[in-house]
Amino acid sequence: MKTEPYWWDLARPVPIAAETLPTRADVVIVGSGYTGLSAALLLARAGRHVIVLDKEDPGFGASRRNAGYIGRTLKKSFPSLMKSHGEAYARAVYHELDAALKYVRSLVKEENIECHIAQPGRFIGATSPTHYEAMAQDYEITRRYMGFDYHMVPRSDQRQELATDRYYGGVVIPDLGSLHPGLYHKGLLERAMQAGAQVAGRTEVQAVEGQTPDIKVSTSRGIITAKNVIIATNGYTPRQFPWHARRVIPFTGYMAATEILPEELVGTCIPHRRTVIDSNLNIDFVRPAPDTPRILLGGSTGSRLTTTTEMANRLREIMLRVLPGLKDVSFSHVWSGQCAGTFDMMPHLGMRDGIWFGLGYNFAGVPMGTYFGKLIANQIIGKDTKPSVFSQGKVPTMPFYHGNPWFVPYAMRYFDWQDQRIARQGARQGGRQ
Ligand SMILES: Cc1cc2nc3c(=O)[nH]c(=O)nc-3n(C[C@H](O)[C@H](O)[C@H](O)COP(=O)(O)OP(=O)(O)OC[C@H]3O[C@@H](n4cnc5c(N)ncnc54)[C@H](O)[C@@H]3O)c2cc1C
Known part of the structure; x- marks a missing residue:
């Protein structure tokens, strides 16, 4: 019995390391899953100098490990949201869940990614x-x-x-x-690189400090100064991003x-x-x-x-x-x-001091990660900047929570x-x- 994902039989993550890291980039993306790559693809196509960093081989995270379901998945049903937040909010949430599902389908088709989408x-x-x-x-x-x-x-x-x-x-x-999540990720990775995005695996981001346009990204292989940074680490978010680690479970x-x-x-x-x-x-x-x-x-x-x-x-x-x-x-x-997960069971995207994030997909990251990557890229490019319902309001945390999810079981x-x-x-x- 193999103790690695079935998907890796056809799509095993392989080492990809940019020879030398640049000292400056328009956008540094931390995390090479669907969120990071979907953003990288659009940003590179829009002419931005983008580098995607992952502390493991690209695709090591949940994006090549999940079940490959694509749906309008949310822990809160439409009627329960309508009851708690009103009809307009419930409609907006489910409209975007639907948009995310449709976006994955159109992306796979347009990019011609062979991933058994059905x-x-x-x-x-x-x-x-x-x-x-x-x-x-x-x-x-x-x-x-x-x-x-x-x-x-x-x-x-x-x-x-x-x-x-x-x-x-x-x-x-x-x-x-449904789709084959490993092949979908592999296809996204190839398209992002063909579009000009640099990808460097085995490069850990240790700290992100400062404000746009001079955000200092300290990595295990040197420092990169960036105008924008995207934190796309979801379930692998480390403690060195304390604000984010306090908000994802x-x-x-x-x-x-x-x-x-x-x-x-x-x-x-x-x-x-x-x-x-x-x-x-x-x-x-x-x-x-x-x-x-x-x-x-x-x-x-x-x-x-x-x-x-x-x-x-x-x-x-x-x-x-x-x-x-x-x-x-x-x-x-x-x-x-x-x-x-998140404390309100909703996915969230947003920006603080030029540092963007898309996190907390609560088991729906195949469509939602891909979709949030697009929304974040569009915000950075300045195209189609209508705010998402998932960027409204606060991302909740709990007192004394710093990223150790001892309470999950x-x-x-x-x-x-x-x-x-x-x-x-x-x-x-x-x-x-
Ligand atoms: C078993 C399982 C089944 C699932 N089934 C489904 C499903 O059927 N449908 C669905 O929609 N969703 C499903 N999900 C959820 C979905 O897989 C995730 O939400 C989605 O893949 C998240 O993508 P991402 O790009 O945000 O993060 P990930 O793909 O998890 O990538 C995060 C990356 O960040 C990197 N990283 C972390 N810290 C650093 C650092 N300091 N420096 C550099 N890199 C760093 C990690 O190495 C990792 O590669 C499932 C998840 C699991 C685990």
Whole structure:
């Protein structure tokens, strides 16, 4: 069993090191994931001298480790946002989530990135009858205001979606999709470099000080002075960026790939090849691999699983509760990666003293990281500078929090308890587009 991402079979991060670092640049980008590269591509095309720095090989972060779901994912549902912040705000948030999904699709198409992008739809299983009822209400309200299509799948028809009796029916959202996250990242990296962006791996940014136009970026390989800096480190944000580290909550996500399976078995397990999640706050997820007949799955996000055996055992429990028919199947790959949440469960972008940031994607960084990269690049270029709803308001932190997320396993247990309580009471909070 390999202990690295399945995606690395086709897209392993490789060393890329600019021979010598420049002493000046228009924009220094810290972090070579989707956020950093999507910004780098547009900035380089607009003629800016851009350098992307990563302390590991480019693509080492979550961008080549995730599940490759592309959706309008947010922990807060449209109706719950409407209730807490009003209709205009809820509409603005979901409008931008939709814009992010569409942007990934158009970028992949325009840049001709071969990454198995597809639109099989998503099935969301209800973990209790009350979740099913609440989902039906939520998605109906969302369709009424936003026009997003869906259809409910009663439990009696569930096996047409997934070979399981775990759920009490569910919802299908037909326009959501998936891709191969490793190939998508590799394509973005190649396009950014072809456009003229410099990329330097194994170059750690140790400090960012000063104000635009003379921001001093101290790295393990020398100092670069930049007009603008973008912090794009999400779940890998280090303590040396104290303002950002105080505002993101890093947590670990776990995934596994099964061994190669007979095509018919994959077809029986997930007949329409949809991406699958459930209605809990702490989700299990399964999807078919896009390039070989296997099933990929994940969950137990935020737990502290320290050994490969612990990870494999926990992921096996998930596989068997969602797809019990796979009991004789073993894993070919087990891996983990760092995601980032925020204290208000919303992604945020913004700028302080010429230092831009896009962070806290709460498991939705494939579309949102790509989209925030575009928004930040456009702000720097001065093109299409309409403010994003995600740049409004403060990015919250907590007293005494400095980036050590000791409470995450407890928070996940609290979410498990909430999921059970909500199942009993019939209310539901999570947004599951
Ligand atoms: C298991 C898992 C499953 C997921 N599934 C999905 C999914 O299906 N759909 C979805 O939308 N999202 C998903 N996500 C989330 C998504 O992968 C991330 O939100 C997204 O990749 C973040 O991209 P990014 O560019 O902001 O950061 P990353 O890709 O994480 O890159 C950050 C980079 O910053 C670098 N860095 C950190 N500190 C420094 C420093 N001091 N100097 C230089 N470089 C530094 C790191 O080395 C890293 O390479 C998942 C995440 C995980 C872990």
